[in-house]
Amino acid sequence: MKPRNTAVYLIAAATLMTLPVIASAQDFRVAYAGSMGAVMDLHLGPAFAKAQKVNYQGEGQGAYGLAHLIAGHKLRTDVFVSITPGPIEVLMKAGLVKEAYPVASTAMCIAYSPNSPYAKDFEKAAAGKMPWYKVLQMPGVRFGRTDPKTDPQGQNIVFTFMLAEKYYHQPDLVKNILGPVENQQQIFTEASLLARLKSGQMAASSGYLSAVKSLHLPYITLPDQINLSDPAMSKDWYSKVHFTLNVDGKPKTVHTQPLVFYAAVPSDAPDPKLGMAFIHFMTSPQGQAMFKETGYSAPKGPVLK
Numbered sequence: 516m517k518p519r520n521t522a523v524y525l526i527a528a529a530t531l532m533t534l535p536v537i538a539s540a541q542d543f544r545v546a547y548a549g550s551m552g553a554v555m556d557l558h559l560g561p562a563f564a565k566a567q568k569v570n571y572q573g574e575g576q577g578a579y580g581l582a583h584l585i586a587g588h589k590l591r592t593d594v595f596v597s598i599t600p601g602p603i604e605v606l607m608k609a610g611l612v613k614e615a616y617p618v619a620s621t622a623m624c625i626a627y628s629p630n631s632p633y634a635k636d637f638e639k640a641a642a643g644k645m646p647w648y649k650v651l652q653m654p655g656v657r658f659g660r661t662d663p664k665t666d667p668q669g670q671n672i673v674f675t676f677m678l679a680e681k682y683y684h685q686p687d688l689v690k691n692i693l694g695p696v697e698n699q700q701q702i703f704t705e706a707s708l709l710a711r712l713k714s715g716q717m718a719a720s721s722g723y724l725s726a727v728k729s730l731h732l733p734y735i736t737l738p739d740q741i742n743l744s745d746p747a748m749s750k751d752w753y754s755k756v757h758f759t760l761n762v763d764g765k766p767k768t769v770h771t772q773p774l775v776f777y778a779a780v781p782s783d784a785p786d787p788k789l790g791m792a793f794i795h796f797m798t799s800p801q802g803q804a805m806f807k808e809t810g811y812s813a814p815k816g817p818v819l820k
Contacts, residue, residue: 540570541569541786542569542572542785543563543567543786544591544593545592545593545595545596546573546574546576546585546594547578547581547596548577548597548776549706550575550598552726554725554729554805554809559797562796563793563796577666577668577669578667579601579667580666581595581602585606586608594779594790595779597615597779598667599772599774599777601667601772603615603779603819604819610782611783612779612780615818617777618776619725619797619803619806620776620814621724621725621774621811621812622723622739622774623721623723623737624734625640625647625651625720625734625735626712626722626732627720627732628715631715633653633655633719636650647735648685651719655718656718657716658692658718659702659717659719660693662702663696667772668705675721679737682740696758696760709730709732725806725810725811728809742774745773746773746775754770757771773816775814775816776814778794
C-alpha cells in the first residue's frame with residue numbers, strides 16, 4: 516500500500532506544478548480619517564477597486580495619529596485622506612507630501628441617541644424649541660468625544676464649544692459640559708464613538724455631519740458661526756479661539772481649521788499613480804455623488820501646497 520500511495524502523491528504534486536499560476540490582485544491602500552469609514556469602505560473604495568481591478572484595503576483612525584505613523588515610516592499607504600489641513604501639514608513638514616487636494620467638506624454637529632432617556636429633549640433642541648446646550652447640561656446626560664491629541668474631531672468639538680460661549684453669550688459652556696480639555700471620562704476612539712452612541716451607551720456625542728448622516732443617527736445642526744464649516748469665517752471669527760494641549764510633556768497650542776477633507780499621495784506610496792487615480796476618482800462626478808449620498812458637502816478651498 517505504501518508504494519501505491521507514494522505514487523499517487525507524486526502524480527498529484529506533478530499535476531499541481533503544471534497548473535497555471537493565478538496572480539492575485541494588487542493591494543491598494545487608503546488611510547483615512549476614522550469618521551469616513553462608511554463612504555470609504557462601502558462606496559468609494561469598492562467602486563474604485565472594481566474599476567481598477569485591485570484589492571482595496573482601508574485603514575481608518577484619528578487623522579493626526581495616522582499622519583504621525585506615516586511620517587515615522589510605520590505605515591505606508593497609497594493615499595492619505597485627512598480632515599482639516601493639520602494632519603497633511605505633518606506630512607509636509609516630514610517631506611512626504613507636496614500637495615493635497617480638497618475632496619469634500621462637512622460641519623460639526625451634536626449627535627444624540629434615540630434610545631436614551633433624554634431623546635425627547637434632544638428632539639426639542641433639534642427642532643429649535645430649546646437650546647441644545649441646556650439639554651447637554653441636564654443631570655445624568657453623558658457626552659462623548661474623541662481625543663484632541665490624536666484626532667482633529669477631538670479638537671474641533673472643543674473649538675465648537677468655545678465659539679458657542681461667544682456666539683450664545685454663555686460663559687463656562689466648555690467647563691460645564693466638557694470639563695477639562697482632556698477629560699478621559701468622555702474620550703473614545705473615533706471609530707467607536709458613534710457606534711457607542713448608536714447602542715445607547717451615551718446620550719449625545721460630537722460628530723461630523725457627514726458621518727452622523729451616514730449612520731442615520733439623529734442630530735442637532737449648529738450655526739455656521741460655530742460648526743467650522745465655512746472657510747470664509749476662519750480669519751475674522753473661527754480664529755478667535757485656541758487652546759493648549761500637553762503633547763509629550765510639552766505645551767502645544769492648537770488653532771481652528773475649516774472642516775475640509777484633503778487627499779494626498781505620500782512620496783513613499785507603494786503605487787503613486789494608483790494613488791493619484793483614486794484622488795481623481797474622488798473628485799469626479801461619480802465620486803462626488805457618493806460623497807453627497809453619504810452626507811458630505813462639496814469640497815471647499817484651494818489645493819494645499
